[in-house]
Amino acid sequence: MQQLFEQIGNYHRLSPEAAEAVSLGFERITLPKNECLVTEGKVCRHLYFLEKGALRGYYQEDGKEITHWFGFENDFVTSFHSFITGQPSVENIQLLEGSILWGIAKERLNELLNQYHEIERLVRIAYEKYYIRLEERFVNAHFKTATDRYEDLLEHAPHIVERVPLGYIASYLGISPETLSRVRGRL
Amino acid sequence: MQQLFEQIGNYHRLSPEAAEAVSLGFERITLPKNECLVTEGKVCRHLYFLEKGALRGYYQEDGKEITHWFGFENDFVTSFHSFITGQPSVENIQLLEGSILWGIAKERLNELLNQYHEIERLVRIAYEKYYIRLEERFVNAHFKTATDRYEDLLEHAPHIVERVPLGYIASYLGISPETLSRVRGRL
DNA sequence: CCGCTTTTTTGACAAATGTCAAGTGTGCCC
DNA sequence: GGGCACACTTGACATTTGTCAAAAAAGCGG
Structure with missing residues (x-):
């Protein structure tokens, strides 16, 4: 969990009370290689922090698996589309190695966002950084x-x-x- | 400006005081076709709402102009990378038609984010939607x-x-x- | 309305990439 | 340690796309 707070500290420093509340919201998850964290067709209601391991996000198209992103240590991962919209996910997230993650339920996260302006700021800044990372990746492939x-x-x-x-x-x-x-x- | 608030209302409803503060932060800008809103090499310190018109974001690569996004009515536009990181922009934003925009300075926006949790939420939700729109676009091109x-x-x-x-x-x-x-x- | 510039299309050819099948190398499980 | 399955590479050929140049079409300004 210390790694999670180090990463959070890179985005925005939290007060001790906010940090305490965040730590109570996350749960530790250990999964083996090849296991799926998220499966298509289901709504994804958790956000995860990847402490150790690697994973990939993929979807099916014309009977083929299309991998479109990877996650490694210190990444926040989820099926963003499903997590944000509440619609069933079209992608799967599969572990490429045995991994340790910390997950928080969207409901719990929403409570924290309601309670703490500083947590809302943290998440906004995280989205900013993820947005420009995706934009960079897009431009680099164009x-x-x-x-x-x-x-x-x-x-x-x-x-x-x-x-x-x-x-x-x-x-x-x-x-x-x-x-x-x-x-x-x-x- | 009414159109700006309609769009804001699609993301998150603001209280009258917050709405008033937001309206005071934006300034109306009218630009002709071919004019550039953002030029490479300069830090972009404004976020714009496009009320009427169209524009494109492009960068130079090997002596060629690479257009990588377009903006139309009701879009929030900026050179996101530069706006977020404070580094000089690598892209230009050029009007494709005579346009009307509303711009807010980053400094002013930061003041609003500090003052109002609800504006912080609005911006977070906007980033969420822009993130998944970019992700969709990426996946659709892959x-x-x-x-x-x-x-x-x-x-x-x-x-x-x-x-x-x-x-x-x-x-x-x-x-x-x-x-x-x-x-x-x-x- | 005309002339000029810009945009779009077309032709010819080269290069890059995909597809299918088969072969080779690597890793995993018993 | 061996066998099998999976990962990766290679060969041959077809298709797609890029590039260069030129022609045609469209738009804009005077």
Whole structure:
């Protein structure tokens, strides 16, 4: 839980009472590799902090699994679309390694948001940072060849290549596994 | 300004005092077509509400202008990366039509966020919705052929095709103008 | 309304990528 | 440690897309 508060401290410092309230809201979750944290078709009502491990978010399209994001230590993860809208999730979140997470129910989080302006600020700042991270990722993929995308990945997120199967990486980059293999062969 | 409050009302209802404070923070801006609202190299310290008109966000890459988003009526627009981080913007925002916007300085907005928990909530909810809109857009572009992308655009945002030059649309879709032309010819 | 500029389309060709199938390498479980 | 399943690579071919250049169409300003 200390790691969670370190990460929270990167966004916005909380008063002791707010920090205490936050700590009471989270529960520790341990899951093995391949287990799913979120499954499509169900409403996602929890937000998670990933203390240790790795995971991927994927959805089905034309009978294929499309991986579109990964999460690693210190990330806040959830099926954001479902969490925010309250609609059933179209994506699944699957553990790529045995992992330790801390989860908080949306209901509980809403209570904290109601009670503490500073927690509302914390969450707003977190959304700002997640928004621009997503925007950066989008811009970095726009108009890029397969080679560009893989090279960008190696430069900005080499840990992904070390921890994630290449098939999922190809999917994440929006290219076929064969193409990724050929790109790797040329580097 | 009524339109601004209607849009704000879609996110979160404000008390009369908060609404009054918000209305005092915004200023009306009228700009002609082709004018730039934001230019690269400068820190963007304003958030804008687009009451009437259209605009695009673009950046330079290898001597080319890459358009990566459009804004229309009722959108909140800014160079989010620069606005949030305080770093110089890498993108430009250019009016595609003569437009009417309402702008608020970041400093003023921060004062409002400090004073009113409900305004903090409003902004958090706005960020949530913008985050999932960006995520949807990303997912809708992932692994898509040029034809798929254009068809998706026609289906989900036909107004873009009506109001934006095709060259910018091609750029936005991540394909060349020639390819867009060929795709259109096949439909 | 005309001339000029900009936008869009078209042709030809090269490069990149996807698909399908098969082969090789790696990892896991018994 | 071996066998099997899974992950990754390779080959061949088809399709898509980009690039360059040129032509056609559309829009704007005087």
